[in-house]
Amino acid sequence: MNRIHLLPDHVANQIAAGEVVERPASVVKELVENSLDAQAARITVEIQAGGRSLVRVIDDGLGMSRDDALLSLERHATSKIQRAEDLAAIATMGFRGEALPSIASVSRFTLTTRERFVVPPLGGSEATGRPKAELQTQPVEGTQIIIHGGKILEVKAAGSAPGTTIEVRQIFFNLPARRKFLRTEETEAAHIQHYLTLAAMAYPEVAFTFQKDGRVAWQLPAIKSGAEISERLPALRERLRALYGAEQKLLAVNFTGALTTQVEPDETESFEIATTLNSQPSTLNSSLRIWGFIGAPGVSRSTREDQHLFVNRRPVENRGLNFALLEGYHTALMKGRYPVCCLFLEIDPAAVDVNIHPAKREIKFHREREVRQLMAQAVRETLLKFHGQSQSTVVRPRAEAIEKRAESEPAPEFSTPSLPQFPLPPRTVSEPAPITQPPLKMGFGQPPLNPTLPSSPEKSTAQAPSQLLTFNSQLSPPLLSVPLRLVGVIGKLYVVLESDRGLVLLDQHAAHERILFEQMLTRLEQKQQADSQKLLLPETVELSARDANFIREQLPTLGRLGVGLGEFGERTFLLDALPPFVKVSDARKFVLELVDELKAAGQEVNSLRLGEHTVAKTVCRHAVKANDPLSGPELENLVGDLRRCAMPYTCPHGRPTLIEMNFRELEKKFGRAQ
Ligand code: ADP
Ligand code: MG
Numbered sequence: 001m002n003r004i005h006l007l008p009d010h011v012a013n014q015i016a017a018g019e020v021v022e023r024p025a026s027v028v029k030e031l032v033e034n035s036l037d038a039q040a041a042r043i044t045v046e047i048q049a050g051g052r053s054l055v056r057v058i059d060d061g062l063g064m065s066r067d068d069a070l071l072s073l074e075r076h077a078t079s080k081i082q083r084a085e086d087l088a089a090i091a092t093m094g095f096r097g098e099a100l101p102s103i104a105s106v107s108r109f110t111l112t113t114r115e116r117f118v119v120p121p122l123g124g125s126e127a128t129g130r131p132k133a134e135l136q137t138q139p140v141e142g143t144q145i146i147i148h149g150g151k152i153l154e155v156k157a158a159g160s161a162p163g164t165t166i167e168v169r170q171i172f173f174n175l176p177a178r179r180k181f182l183r184t185e186e187t188e189a190a191h192i193q194h195y196l197t198l199a200a201m202a203y204p205e206v207a208f209t210f211q212k213d214g215r216v217a218w219q220l221p222a223i224k225s226g227a228e229i230s231e232r233l234p235a236l237r238e239r240l241r242a243l244y245g246a247e248q249k250l251l252a253v254n255f256t257g258a259l260t261t262q263v264e265p266d267e268t269e270s271f272e273i274a275t276t277l278n279s280q281p282s283t284l285n286s287s288l289r290i291w292g293f294i295g296a297p298g299v300s301r302s303t304r305e306d307q308h309l310f311v312n313r314r315p316v317e318n319r320g321l322n323f324a325l326l327e328g329y330h331t332a333l334m335k336g337r338y339p340v341c342c343l344f345l346e347i348d349p350a351a352v353d354v355n356i357h358p359a360k361r362e363i364k365f366h367r368e369r370e371v372r373q374l375m376a377q378a379v380r381e382t383l384l385k386f387h388g389q390s391q392s393t394v395v396r397p398r399a400e401a402i403e404k405r406a407e408s409e410p411a412p413e414f415s416t417p418s419l420p421q422f423p424l425p426p427r428t429v430s431e432p433a434p435i436t437q438p439p440l441k442m443g444f445g446q447p448p449l450n451p452t453l454p455s456s457p458e459k460s461t462a463q464a465p466s467q468l469l470t471f472n473s474q475l476s477p478p479l480l481s482v483p484l485r486l487v488g489v490i491g492k493l494y495v496v497l498e499s500d501r502g503l504v505l506l507d508q509h510a511a512h513e514r515i516l517f518e519q520m521l522t523r524l525e526q527k528q529q530a531d532s533q534k535l536l537l538p539e540t541v542e543l544s545a546r547d548a549n550f551i552r553e554q555l556p557t558l559g560r561l562g563v564g565l566g567e568f569g570e571r572t573f574l575l576d577a578l579p580p581f582v583k584v585s586d587a588r589k590f591v592l593e594l595v596d597e598l599k600a601a602g603q604e605v606n607s608l609r610l611g612e613h614t615v616a617k618t619v620c621r622h623a624v625k626a627n628d629p630l631s632g633p634e635l636e637n638l639v640g641d642l643r644r645c646a647m648p649y650t651c652p653h654g655r656p657t658l659i660e661m662n663f664r665e666l667e668k669k670f671g672r673a674q
Helices: 009-020 024-037 066-072 084-089 099-105 176-180 185-202 229-244 319-332 368-386 391-408 457-461 508-527 545-560 587-604 612-625 632-643 663-669
Strands: 042-048 054-059 108-114 142-148 151-158 163-169 207-212 215-220 249-258 287-295 307-311 341-346 468-470 485-490 494-499 502-507 533-542 564-567 572-578 658-662
Touching: 009 099, 024 042, 024 054, 024 099, 024 163, 024 185, 042 185, 066 108, 066 142, 099 108, 185 207, 185 215, 185 229, 185 307, 215 229, 229 249, 229 287, 249 368, 287 368, 307 319, 319 341, 319 368, 319 612, 341 368, 485 632, 494 508, 494 632, 502 508, 502 632, 502 663, 508 612, 508 632, 533 564, 533 587, 545 564, 545 587, 545 612, 572 587, 587 612, 658 663
Parallel strands: 042 207, 307 341
Antiparallel strands: 042 054, 054 163, 108 142, 108 163, 142 151, 207 215, 249 287, 249 468, 287 341, 485 494, 494 502, 502 658, 533 572, 564 572
């Protein structure tokens, strides 16, 4: 007896739905993607009970003829690709032809559609490069199809506005086991809202309305955009403001890099499940565009919640890109914090595989490593530009050097860009600082600056960051390029300063750490060796076998950074030198803490960044811990040294060095202003 038989369509569709339709938010995602693919200029999403009882998506897109509407409900029916080769260059959101039949098989489904009969009006859709609607001269009749659990109940003519409305009621009504797994209405609604946020970011030129249980939750007007990044950036900023409202310091990113080298398939690293599709040696020579917004130094979150990445307008999750972002921020981000960003990568569709995940959430780059490097570089250059570096002379050559290094040595698969050189003779902070910059307007007991005074010479010569954009569209020069006056020190740690904008607090330790860190790395770059001082009394330190193995690997790096630690037996090490600014009373404790911190850093960053920078960071922290409170002139030097840093606004661990409270904020706090 034959035991194998083909599954009936509705069963096959339900199985496919298992992958595509996870929850109401997946329905919203598939339907909105279809509307976007159909060049809608306005999309309305209505849900009831978190989408469990109803999801309705209304668009004014191309619509479908009756035949097409019927066909759209068949499995593997799509208008978006025709041949297998088309998979290599997908320019639409959809292409699998699975969503509609899958959704219809697990819900009470109504499709109402009518073809557009005029060319779409100017606006959004032209900018996207999607094909124009075909010109029709006759108004056409609409079609309505009703399906319950995959069975067609009715197909009829229906009057409707041009476009498509899809209603999905009682999702999983015929699959009680899956319905049981749905979460609370609030949770499901939050998932829907999250997806809509992403869609709204990617398509500012499309108007979105979101209704929850009959109430309008959002109404986002269409924003005029264009094909050029210079038009799309302001549109995105406007959309972000509409979505978040709040004032957030964001920096605009606009970066173009080239993907040039040939990569053999086995060299393409993947963090996701790799498919072999299209992994022949690639001969692309295309550019990679990265644009959008990233948080200014000090703007971060404890989760990836506000980290939004898009590849060719598709919201994606990709571990490589996440790493690249962290790499780009490097020391400008605190441990355990995540960047805030909304970044768009534009890359030849042939250089990405979007067909590795049923919901297309994950993607794979054929040139993962190059893309990651460019991403980190884009972020880094934006931050450096904000910090007031002239990146054209400083960063580019360094970045190229890194790329070359990465090519020649395969070991560190993700190279860490080192700091750019800054015009600073290496020295410790306690030495008198040669004045190479305009002198600080600082000193105890001077009359306070008048906030209404015209800007001082320093201010006018300061490089205003063209990239700084805050949500209230105010442009203000970075804090360290305006004159600061020393007011005093509180708690032996916080230096109180004032600028003509308001109050500034400086964390003495954080600032000191940043300065030492950059000085150490400069020294290393110039002499391959940071300063080191022999200890009068070398000390032995015994470690556990595991720690001993770990630290043995780090000895050369430690040595280069001035920590003279040598093997002195199986598990014993001899500490005989330290950087001059590190004063340790208990050598053993110092080494043990160093081991712990390096290990922790190693785990956290997947050992990719465990190198000179991590060691330097750790050593600097110890230096600063033992530091005495500073007095007036030393504080002035501290601020002066900080000004010469490449990344002055955060300590090497990403904590802020400075906090500013401007007069407006002060007035708000004192109830003088709203
Ligand atoms: P895919 O999007 O992968 O092609 P779907 O099952 O989501 O597959 O949709 C099948 C087809 O139905 C699409 O290719 C498209 O031609 C058509 N379609 C779906 N939704 C709409 C819509 N909102 N407006 C116009 N056409 C649509
Ligand atoms: Mg689709």
